């Protein structure tokens with residue numbers, strides 16, 4: 001199997017079966033973000049306990065990249081300390097904008113999104129869920 005095919009599989013799996021996804025009624029999301037260039041929308045709720053991300057719920061209506069990235073984020077974040085999540089989120093956003101590569105360990109499934117860097121207009125699709133949880137953590141005072 002070619003690496004590109006594997007990455008495609010990972011993205012499609014997250015897109016078709018987004019983790020920690022549920023319908024969040026309008027007005028009940030801690031963060032409600034839109035990406036007008038692509039038409040993506042993410043509603044997100046989160047909980048923090050003892051300095052860690054305790055729960056994340058996403059309601060994503062968007063393209064495959066946006067939904068897959070949101071799913072990967074929702075899978076990764078719970079259990080992480082707030083500091084670790086913020087570091088990973090910053091590192092991922094920087095890498096997507098042409099900054100240094102994260103290690104394979106840090107990336108995990110996110111490696112499948114690396115190719116999006118070739119399409120600058122889609123980078124926001126890949127980073128918006130991460131930014132959304134960052135904003136939710138700000139709102140929670142975490």
Ligand code: ZN
Pocket residue numbers: 035038039040062063064065066125
């Ligand atoms: Zn998109």
